[in-house]
């Protein structure tokens with residue numbers, strides 16, 4: 571059994587610290603055993619900003635990314651520090667279309683604890699890695715999982731992001747291996 575070497579680009583949308591991007595790249599390589607690297611930055615598209623909500627529409631950013639040529643990459647994860655929403659939710663930590671090419675992670679809400687306190691840098695990075703891997707899971711056609719510890723569990727709040735692990739449950743692991751075959 572040999573896995574296709576799926577390559578993932580991690581692209582900063584705006585001024586994102588190199589270290590934050592590298593942590594995500596390292597987790598994609600370490601946890602999913604894929605090829606990953608940091609791509610040149612670009613600015614989040616201005617038309618994605620919703621003037622009323624003062625948040626960025628994740629769907630518009632993903633459409634913009636999908637229209638760009640990332641021909642050397644099978645999947646692309648955009649990382650930004652803007653607050654993201656999709657119309658049915660007040661906010662999202664990340665977004666990806668099932669089986670699509672491009673997904674997003676927002677660091678904006680990961681930098682605060684549910685009680686309003688500021689977490690250490692290391693837990694912000696761990697949260698970002700979880701959200702990035704979760705969205706990449708969707709790009710690789712993984713669905714949401716009911717197991718709370720599983721990386722593919724849906725997270726509506728930060729406490730749920732903290733509760734889930736960086737690992738897929740046994741079922742999702744088999745499913746992913748199947749997809750990568």
Ligand SMILES: [Zn+2]
Nearest residue numbers: 704708714724
């Ligand atoms: Zn999800």
Ligand SMILES: [Zn+2]
Nearest residue numbers: 715720739742
């Ligand atoms: Zn699972």
